[in-house]
Amino acid sequence: GAVVSQHPSRVICKSGTSVKIECRSLDFQATTMFWYRQFPKQSLMLMATSNEGSKATYEQGVEKDKFLINHASLTLSTLTVTSAHPEDSSFYICSAATQESNTEAFFGQGTRLTVV
């Protein structure tokens, strides 16, 4: 099946710094990428949807200035957590879809962010 690569898998950063997470579709063109956040022992919560070449659509309650999403090409979307704080520590995971792939959403491996 299609492969989505997410990097880094783990990151520890100091409070106040910014962290960039990359999500790449390796063998297909992703017209849409999704960013999810997952707290321990909880489900995945959609943060935002990004379409190539346009602004991301954020879910209610997600700060767009804090979680910057860029989908510059059909194979790459990035999530930047700006001025990270300990409460931003979480598991972030992306998924990618094409217009044709309505039977499967392809997920990256996830990024475990720890802000100290």
Next chain:
Amino acid sequence: AQKITQTQPGMFVQEKEAVTLDCTYDTSDPSYGLFWYKQPSSGEMIFLIYQGSYDQQNATEGRYSLNFQKARKSANLVISASQLGDSAMYFCAMRELPHSGAGSYQLTFGKGTKLSVIP
């Protein structure tokens, strides 16, 4: 109201036995898709099985089968011949397809069921 309900926070099953993980959903759209994912402790989301709302037959993928009861809006996952490696979180998810062909294919997830396989 929750769109996806998984009522079993945790389940135990004996190795080699079958287990059913429950999932009910809520939608007024006639066109939708139902997914099951496995999430081991490493965090990756592993796609298991898909059922489209118009599919006439229940989906099967190896040891996984989906018991799709449309009128009851349920899409239970059946794992046959459980293995120790099946121990993980299992998430049911729904995708409501865009009406016009445009729009995103986002998934709505249930809260998950933690399956533990006992040797």
